[in-house]
Amino acid sequence: FPPKCAPLTWRLLAGYLPANSERRAAVLERKREEYFNFVKQYYDTRNEDIHQETYRQIHIDIPRMSPLVPLFQQESVQQIFERILYIWAIRHPASGYVQGMNDLVTPFFVVFLQEHVPKEAEVETFMVDRLEQSVLQDIEADSFWCMSKLLDGIQDNYTFAQPGIQSKVNTLKELIQRIDAPLHDHLSRHCVEFLQFTFRWMNNLLMRELPLHCTIRLWDTYLAEPEGFSTFHLYVCAAFLRYWSSALLRERDFQGLMLLLQNLPTYDWGNEEITLLVAEAYRLKYTFADAPNHLQARK
Numbered sequence: 001f002p003p004k005c006a007p008l009t010w011r012l013l014a015g016y017l018p019a020n021s022e023r024r025a026a027v028l029e030r031k032r033e034e035y036f037n038f039v040k041q042y043y044d045t046r047n048e049d050i051h052q053e054t055y056r057q058i059h060i061d062i063p064r065m066s067p068l069v070p071l072f073q074q075e076s077v078q079q080i081f082e083r084i085l086y087i088w089a090i091r092h093p094a095s096g097y098v099q100g101m102n103d104l105v106t107p108f109f110v111v112f113l114q115e116h117v118p119k120e121a122e123v124e125t126f127m128v129d130r131l132e133q134s135v136l137q138d139i140e141a142d143s144f145w146c147m148s149k150l151l152d153g154i155q156d157n158y159t160f161a162q163p164g165i166q167s168k169v170n171t172l173k174e175l176i177q178r179i180d181a182p183l184h185d186h187l188s189r190h191c192v193e194f195l196q197f198t199f200r201w202m203n204n205l206l207m208r209e210l211p212l213h214c215t216i217r218l219w220d221t222y223l224a225e226p227e228g229f230s231t232f233h234l235y236v237c238a239a240f241l242r243y244w245s246s247a248l249l250r251e252r253d254f255q256g257l258m259l260l261l262q263n264l265p266t267y268d269w270g271n272e273e274i275t276l277l278v279a280e281a282y283r284l285k286y287t288f289a290d291a292p293n294h295l296q297a298r299k
Helices: 006-013 021-047 049-064 075-091 101-114 133-153 163-179 181-189 194-203 212-224 228-243 245-250 254-261 271-289
Strands: none
Touching (some): 006 133, 021 049, 049 101, 075 101, 163 181, 163 194, 163 271
């Protein structure tokens, strides 16, 4: 979506704002107030014994996120993420906080921040303290609610033993076996298990594999697509793996394969590569959409 339209479009597609434009201002005001009531109610409990481990894990993860993006190294931004993730974890005890969830706030935060960044400024290096406190609070609350809506659709990725991810990895393996048997067999021959490299693709929705601007472009599609973050993401992962098929087939041992799979060279990717990736994912989706049994992992 054009940057001007993205903030409103994302809020609508995430299911956070109603389609009825007359109700939007009232809903925004109510939800933002509700979020900060949660902060008042729960945030001070982070030092209680029962919640200390959750807070500690979040506190460790946040400074590590997107180390090459100056925006996320700012203390005030890290505090925003800390609050969002802690409140979400306390309100969702079935899964609590799982490492990597911090990544899922990032695209929402950046898109909603972009609305307030001057045209000449780069969002990835923007100093958020230049903004009014009330603006930052709105961005924080909106990011919380949109991340919550996203996680509602993929929560089995994060409950105990992460069954959603296990299932998706098996399905991806089955799909690759059907669409690129030589690659599937090559990985198998060198004892590369799909779980070893695609767990992160599912847990972090490919965010660790792509530059931030590419993730935002990809999420435009995920938000517009029914079950975008679950079913369609699988097809994107299949298309992504196939993209590297030739390079992977040239690797001759386990170490070489894993080194490449964990450091895929996407640093110079842009909209063009993501557009091609999405087009291939749609092609796969429509190839298999009428035959859902094709995607049943073999027992």
